[in-house]
Amino acid sequence: MDLNKNNYCVIMAGGIGSRFWPMSRTEKPKQFLDVMGVGESLLQMTYHRFEKICPKNNIYIVTSAVYKDLVKQQLKGIEDDRIICEPTRRNTAPCIAYANFRILNQNPQANIIVAPSDHLILKEDKFIDIINKALDVAKDNDILITLGIKPSYPNTGYGYIQYYRVASLQSDNNFKKVKLFTEKPNLEMAQMFIDSGDFLWNAGIFVWSLNAINNALHEFLPDVFNAFNSGRELIGTEKEMDFINEIYTSCQSISIDYGVMEKAANVYVMPSDFGWSDVGTWKALYEVRKKDANGNSITGKNVMVYNSKNNVITVDDNKLAVIQGMDDYIIVNSANVLLICKKDEEQRVKQFLTDIEVQKGKEYL
Amino acid sequence: MDLNKNNYCVIMAGGIGSRFWPMSRTEKPKQFLDVMGVGESLLQMTYHRFEKICPKNNIYIVTSAVYKDLVKQQLKGIEDDRIICEPTRRNTAPCIAYANFRILNQNPQANIIVAPSDHLILKEDKFIDIINKALDVAKDNDILITLGIKPSYPNTGYGYIQYYRVASLQSDNNFKKVKLFTEKPNLEMAQMFIDSGDFLWNAGIFVWSLNAINNALHEFLPDVFNAFNSGRELIGTEKEMDFINEIYTSCQSISIDYGVMEKAANVYVMPSDFGWSDVGTWKALYEVRKKDANGNSITGKNVMVYNSKNNVITVDDNKLAVIQGMDDYIIVNSANVLLICKKDEEQRVKQFLTDIEVQKGKEYL
Numbered sequence: 001m002d003l004n005k006n007n008y009c010v011i012m013a014g015g016i017g018s019r020f021w022p023m024s025r026t027e028k029p030k031q032f033l034d035v036m037g038v039g040e041s042l043l044q045m046t047y048h049r050f051e052k053i054c055p056k057n058n059i060y061i062v063t064s065a066v067y068k069d070l071v072k073q074q075l076k077g078i079e080d081d082r083i084i085c086e087p088t089r090r091n092t093a094p095c096i097a098y099a100n101f102r103i104l105n106q107n108p109q110a111n112i113i114v115a116p117s118d119h120l121i122l123k124e125d126k127f128i129d130i131i132n133k134a135l136d137v138a139k140d141n142d143i144l145i146t147l148g149i150k151p152s153y154p155n156t157g158y159g160y161i162q163y164y165r166v167a168s169l170q171s172d173n174n175f176k177k178v179k180l181f182t183e184k185p186n187l188e189m190a191q192m193f194i195d196s197g198d199f200l201w202n203a204g205i206f207v208w209s210l211n212a213i214n215n216a217l218h219e220f221l222p223d224v225f226n227a228f229n230s231g232r233e234l235i236g237t238e239k240e241m242d243f244i245n246e247i248y249t250s251c252q253s254i255s256i257d258y259g260v261m262e263k264a265a266n267v268y269v270m271p272s273d274f275g276w277s278d279v280g281t282w283k284a285l286y287e288v289r290k291k292d293a294n295g296n297s298i299t300g301k302n303v304m305v306y307n308s309k310n311n312v313i314t315v316d317d318n319k320l321a322v323i324q325g326m327d328d329y330i331i332v333n334s335a336n337v338l339l340i341c342k343k344d345e346e347q348r349v350k351q352f353l354t355d356i357e358v359q360k361g362k363e364y365l
Numbered sequence: 366m367d368l369n370k371n372n373y374c375v376i377m378a379g380g381i382g383s384r385f386w387p388m389s390r391t392e393k394p395k396q397f398l399d400v401m402g403v404g405e406s407l408l409q410m411t412y413h414r415f416e417k418i419c420p421k422n423n424i425y426i427v428t429s430a431v432y433k434d435l436v437k438q439q440l441k442g443i444e445d446d447r448i449i450c451e452p453t454r455r456n457t458a459p460c461i462a463y464a465n466f467r468i469l470n471q472n473p474q475a476n477i478i479v480a481p482s483d484h485l486i487l488k489e490d491k492f493i494d495i496i497n498k499a500l501d502v503a504k505d506n507d508i509l510i511t512l513g514i515k516p517s518y519p520n521t522g523y524g525y526i527q528y529y530r531v532a533s534l535q536s537d538n539n540f541k542k543v544k545l546f547t548e549k550p551n552l553e554m555a556q557m558f559i560d561s562g563d564f565l566w567n568a569g570i571f572v573w574s575l576n577a578i579n580n581a582l583h584e585f586l587p588d589v590f591n592a593f594n595s596g597r598e599l600i601g602t603e604k605e606m607d608f609i610n611e612i613y614t615s616c617q618s619i620s621i622d623y624g625v626m627e628k629a630a631n632v633y634v635m636p637s638d639f640g641w642s643d644v645g646t647w648k649a650l651y652e653v654r655k656k657d658a659n660g661n662s663i664t665g666k667n668v669m670v671y672n673s674k675n676n677v678i679t680v681d682d683n684k685l686a687v688i689q690g691m692d693d694y695i696i697v698n699s700a701n702v703l704l705i706c707k708k709d710e711e712q713r714v715k716q717f718l719t720d721i722e723v724q725k726g727k728e729y730l
């Protein structure tokens with residue numbers, strides 16, 4: 001089957017994955033790692049998933065300039081002009097605006113999926129089906145579509161999307177008009193969200209026409225839109241990099257959720273269920289990884305475990321680890337760093353990183 | 366002060382220190398490590414201690430041939446002929462016999478201290494004083510002297526020496542005639558030993574004249590003695606190594622304690638107290654190492670500890686370790702190996718090593 005030549009995908013791969021330190025390091029963050037132990041990085045899995053939806057040449061990777069070589073190494077044969085390099089990190093809105101102007105040069109009729117590079121999707125067929133439905137609707141409507149995951153428990157680490165039960169798009173009941181985007185709730189609030197039945201997890205996966213998203217950026221983030229628009233004739237030329245370097249640093253650092261989605265009136269959500277995880281915490285990773293009979297999730301070819309259960313253990317293949325008497329810990333021995341931390345205390349990693357930067361220097365980050 | 370030219374020392378440095386794996390590895394065992402974190406290995410500390418008792422050229426190191434370079438590296442300027450290399454490990458009796466014939470070539474009037482290379486002695490002045498007293502008595506008497514440590518608690522990891530309260534050597538009450546050598550006792554037995562007041566810890570440090578020990582070897586281990594004696598004219602020549610290679614493998618593997626000390630009638634013990642530890646277990650090492658306010662004994666330049674107490678932690682200086690929520694563990698991150706084990710379970714290390722050899726190969730030992 002020929003894929004629709006107007007289908008485009010922008011994979012956002014600029015994150016630094018600091019919550020997974022030291023498995024994830026600034027020089028090789030989470031999206032470039034085989035965190036599942038399946039032989040493919042999250043980026044590779046994401047890319048191959050979208051190859052089934054978009055013509056290969058229509059898939060763009062947005063990342064930091066420092067990760068360009070990693071992207072080329074992991075996605076064999078990708079052309080340089082499909083790797084969009086941000087000079088600095090400015091959250092998702094500028095990154096999406098930049099990609100839009102690149103795609104505009106190629107195909108003004110583009111319909112675009114924007115997706116993170118570091119999420120896990122277990123039911124790929126369902127995912128592809130939903131995305132294709134969304135693309136089909138997006139191409140004929142000036143709307144912004146986001147995928148909302150049907151929540152299975154009151155997770156306090158995700159943002160939620162509330163939708164209007166009745167006001168769906170035209171007669172297609174798959175698309176619900178968004179009532180409210182919420183920040184991460186506390187547990188009580190999350191439980192209320194679940195009980196209400198009209199809240200979904202915000203997966204940060206968007207589908208829209210190039211026209212619709214550029215209209216929205218123009219309306220809600222005019223400074224960002226105009227910055228790129230002012231040099232649109234330079235994009236795709238040898239002057240692009242100088243131009244981007246010039247405008248990017250002064251660009252407002254703002255998420256597409258906060259800058260556009262929460263403000264626009266034409267936002268629709270598709271309640272979805274395709275085995276999604278943002279793999280955003282050690283707990284989330286532990287949930288989705290394979291575990292042995294004692295509940296230990298182990299990656300590493302030489303890990304020997306005694307009297308231990310419910311640990312998540314990641315050890316470089318060329319290292320041996322003997323672990324005795326440990327329950328419910330995160331244990332990572334990677335390159336020049338060892339981390340041992342209770343699973344329930346994983347939020348402390350942020351503090352560790354601050355302490356390391358102050359006391360030891362960036363070589364360990 | 367000139368040191369007595371008849372004072373000789375044989376430092377036994379052929380052990381493999383497997384109980385301290387993976388801090389101690391077959392390629393660099395315990396005696397070559399700065400286990401105290403003081404800037405000197407146990408061997409270096411031992412050697413420098415005996416430099417205050419014996420002329421430097423009278424100090425011999427007996428070790429395995431594979432450790433010769435390590436010895437030369439750690440004891441700068443030591444001559445090759447002061448490093449006695451065993452072709453294979455045959456316990457202490459053959460090793461002492463070999464050293465005896467080397468020393469016999471140099472000085473038949475020698476009085477010899479035999480000492481392990483991997484013990485810790487905190488009160489050096491007291492130790493030197495005791496050794497000098499022993500040497501002084503040994504030179505004029507056909508006796509075998511061993512140092513016995515006044516026990517401070519019922520340790521079940523040491524052998525004990527029982528002495529006769531009254532029958533001391535001539536009129537010198539510092540030397541007690543030995544009644545019995547015992548193996549490691551159980552706790553109940555150890556407590557009885559302590560209560561009795563006439564038991565001492567066997568430190569494996571011996572003082573005797575060359576004449577006395579060779580007489581004893583000739584009497585109690587004639588096969589061992591005769592093996593070396595049969596080629597005594599080759600020792601010190603270029604044919605020595607071939608001769609030793611030929612006899613060593615077929616030599617009985619037996620300790621000097623079991624082969625001689627337990628059988629000889631002329632054995633005396635000197636009850637001593639010089640801050641001795643055999644540093645033979647992680648618990649023993651933990652006892653003698655410096656600890657922080659939370660009872661953590663840490664070696665390694667980049668170890669960051671949170672909510673943790675009473676651990677013994679050893680991390681290579683070029684590695685960073687962040688350790689959270691750990692109490693009473695042994696944590697070693699050294700070269701290509703990580704060990705995490707409860708301090709109370711340290712006896713399991715032996716099983717780990719067997720498992721590793723079977724499952725992973727010797728590269729991790």
